Amino acid sequence: MxxxxxxxxxxxxxxxxxxxxxxxxxxxxxxxxxxxxxxxxxxxxxxxxxxxxxxxxxxxxxxxxxxxxxxxxxxxxxxxxxxxxxxxxxxxxxxxxxxxxxxxxxxxxxxxxxxxxxxxxxxxxxxxxxxxxxxxxxxxxxxxxxxxxxxxxxxxxKVHATWLALAVVGLGVLATVALIGFVLARSITRPVRALERATAQLAEGRLTDPPATDHGPPELRRLAASFTTTATRLQHLLQAQQAFASEVSHQLKTPLTSLRLRLENFEPHLAPCAQDSLDKALAEMERLSRMVQGLLALARLENSAIRPEAVDLDAVVADRASIWTAFADEQQVGIVVSGATAVRVWAVPGALEQIIDNLLSNALRVSPPGTAITLAIISAPGEAGRTSPMAELHVIDQGPGMTEAERRRAFDRFWRAPDADHDGTGLGLPMVRQLTRAGGGEVTLVAAPGGGLDAVVRLRRAESHTHREHPSTSADVDLAGRSRRRTTHSSAASARGRP
Known part of the structure; x- marks a missing residue:
């Protein structure tokens, strides 16, 4: 400026x-x-x-x-x-x-x-x-x-000497005006630079150096005052949301656990004809508990400024495939890994594990025995408006697939397909999209060529990124790890067919 x-x-x-x-x-x-x-x-x-x-x-x-x-x-x-x-x-x-x-x-x-x-x-x-x-x-x-x-x-x-004198005078005037103009421009843009720094701090999650409201033109002083007021209010709202999510996490877990124990204590005293109703009630309790955990995880993701890091995509895919192979064998479903190797992508800490766990869990629910789930890594060119190349992770199943209308609604919170079982919470795919976008990528659902569903996760390649890697804080890693462990546990339970 x-x-x-x-x-x-x-x-x-x-x-x-x-x-x-x-x-x-x-x-x-x-x-x-x-x-x-x-x-x-x-x-x-x-x-x-x-x-x-x-x-x-x-x-x-x-x-x-x-x-x-x-x-x-x-x-x-x-x-x-x-x-x-x-x-x-x-x-x-x-x-x-x-x-x-x-x-x-x-x-x-x-x-x-x-x-x-x-x-x-x-x-x-x-x-x-x-x-x-x-x-x-x-x-x-x-x-x-x-x-x-x-x-x-x-x-x-003599005429040329006069032209030279005019040019020297003009250059002198321009130099003087340039010096004065530079001083004036710096004084005008100093409040704008302060606003820029404050905006960057606010984007990081906390405003530590608010812009001064007593420097610069009156319009910029009023803008700085309005920005400071807005930023302060936003910080208070974010802190209130984080406190609410933390309190809800503690307040809901205790009554849900107590209610589950009370229901399980009824089992010795119930008639055999009521056993089926008790099993369904326990299954709904488990589903409600997973739903609450999913909502809290989404709230933490939305309220936390987690920076992306460079992650070895094929190493994470191989690790998750080896863990899920045992669950897939129980349903007589194979897991096949193919595609490029040594691919590094940008993702928030622990996000790739949660993304793959949720997509594999959904694929296992719909995969009939004797079929296979394919995890394929493909290098892709950059999208329009992007300068860095992309990498694609495809999770392909051989299940019944989805219609185009169902694929459009699949990322809505709490939405489930009409013919889906009642074990899901409708929060897995929304969490996948949130985690993917946090790393600068995108996820879509398309019809697989041979039938079934192809979940395509597009991520930015780390090799062509011009910024340095951002180290995550210990709190961010702990949050991602807790969310990953909860998602893996609930997804594995669903894959086994447990309530």
């Missing part, structure tokens, strides 16, 4: 300088040439009058000395011709005495009593010259013609 303000300020000043200095320089060059031409013409006319007088008194022999004296005094070359255009004297000795120049345009015009002033290129003079040709006579008869030639080099050098 400082650079833009400074550039706009300098552009305006430069435009003003050009509008003033360029016309002035052009006017000065033209006026100097006009003044010089007028002085040369006046001098040539005076010399022509003197030459005429000399010729009238029969003193033509004095013309060479007169011409040389005038040439030395004015720095010009002087040529005098008679009434027929024949050269009488030439200080430059370019035209020999007695040579007829009446055919030359300026001499011809002067013989017709018409003075001529102009410029032309003269290699012998080293560039442009100014020539003045005037008749010497006060009546219709022109007894002689005088031509004076001046080199324009000194005049051109």
């Amino acid at each position: 400082t650079r833009r303000i400074l550039l706009s300020h300098l552009s305006l000043i430069l435009l003003v300088l050009l509008a003033l200095e360029v016309p002035f320089g052009i006017f000065y060059a033209r006026s100097e040439l006009s003044r010089f031409s007028h002085a040369a013409q006046q001098g040539a006319m005076t010399l022509a009058a003197v030459c005429e007088e000399k010729m009238e008194h029969g003193l033509a022999a004095d013309l060479p000395d007169l011409a040389r004296a005038y040439g030395r005094r004015t720095g010009s070359r002087v040529l005098v011709a008679d009434q027929k255009g024949v050269v009488l004297t030439d200080t430059a000795a370019l035209a020999q005495g007695g040579k007829d120049l009446s055919a030359e345009p300026d001499i011809s015009d002067a013989l017709r009593d018409q003075p001529v002033v102009g410029t032309r290129s003269d290699p012998s003079a080293g560039g442009e010259v100014l020539f003045v040709t005037v008749p010497g006579g006060s009546d219709a008869t022109v007894p002689c013609v005088v031509r004076t030639v001046y080199a324009l080099g000194p005049l051109t050098a």
Whole structure:
């Protein structure tokens, strides 16, 4: 912002300088040439009058000395011709005495009593010259013609020196204005930079250095005050939500555990016909407990600023596949791992394990015996608007699959397919999406080519990321670990068919 303000300020000043200095320089060059031409013409006319007088008194022999004296005094070359255009004297000795120049345009015009002033290129003079040709006579008869030639080099050098002085003055003005503009721009943008730092701190989860409200323009001071008020309120709301989630976690676990124990104590005293109702009640209690744990885990994820880290994707996939193989064997379902190796992706600590556990749990619920679940890792190009390449994790089952409408609603909280069993909570896929997005990725559900469902988790490749790895705090790791252990336990119980 400082650079833009400074550039706009300098552009305006430069435009003003050009509008003033360029016309002035052009006017000065033209006026100097006009003044010089007028002085040369006046001098040539005076010399022509003197030459005429000399010729009238029969003193033509004095013309060479007169011409040389005038040439030395004015720095010009002087040529005098008679009434027929024949050269009488030439200080430059370019035209020999007695040579007829009446055919030359300026001499011809002067013989017709018409003075001529102009410029032309003269290699012998080293560039442009100014020539003045005037008749010497006060009546219709022109007894002689005088031509004076001046080199324009000194005049051109003087004009160039003036242009250089104007350029130096302009650069000096620009430098002064740039210094003043830089100071002003820094003073204007200082509150904006403070707001930027405060916004970055707020994005990290806590505002420790609020922007000052007594510096900068009035508009920015009011903006800083409003931002501080909003940030303080947001922090209070986040703290209240975190406290609520923590309190609910403790307040709900105790009555749920107590209620489960009381229901289990009824079992020896119930008639056999009521045993089925007790089993269903215990199953609903287990489902309610998992639902509460899932909601609390989602609340912690939404309220925690967990930074992503570089994770070895294929190592995590192999580890989770080995753990779930035993559960899959109980249902006569195989787990196959394929795809790229040594792929590192960005994910929050413990997120990949929870994502794979939830997706494998869902796949096992719908996979018929004799089928296989495929875990495939595929490198993919970056999406539109992304500069880093992506990596895809596909969890493919051979179950009944989902319709397009069901796939669109699958990530809604508490939503379950109409033909799903009553053991699920409807929070697994929402948690998968939350964890994936926390690492900068995305998850989608598509129909598998051979039937079934393909859960595609797209994650950013860590090798092409330009930022350094962000270490997570111990609290974040502990939170992720507790959520992972709870999810694995509940998912494994569901895979075994337990209530």
